[in-house]
Amino acid sequence: MCTAWADEFDGERASPVDPALAAAGIELLRGLPGSASERVLLCTDLHGDNILAARRAPWLVIDPKPYLGDPCYDVVQHMLNCEERLAADPAALADRMAGLAGVDAGRVRQWLFARCVRESAGSPLMREAAGLLAACV
Secondary structure, X not given: OHHHHHHHHHHOOOOOOOHHHHHHHHHHHHHHHHHOOOOEEEOOOOOHHHEEEOOOOOEEEOOOOXXXXXXXXXXXXXXXXXXXXXXXXXXXXXXXXXXXXXOOXXXXXXXXXXXXXXXXXXXXXXXXXXXXXXOOO
């Protein structure tokens, strides 16, 4: 999935992101999956609309798009949907989410930076967040 996203990004004619930031983000998108210390079953579509209250457990995740991968990846999709918090301080949001999920904050910041670069073509918010995160990865 990440390789396909990186290839699509590379195939786009003009990126609105600074070329150095774009290269760094896409390099992370290509490298992070293989550098994870463990692989787990991921949802890959983890956002508020896909988390429901349930009787058998406190919450239930629905509509998974399952992949094996880095446990730090799944919290990123949720953060991409927290636009106000992402705009205010993306590094602090990544650190808080990593703490809540019990995963490595540095890797979550890297994933968030890579995804923001990837999504930047259609989103001024993602371009801004990528710029803010560049100093933290």
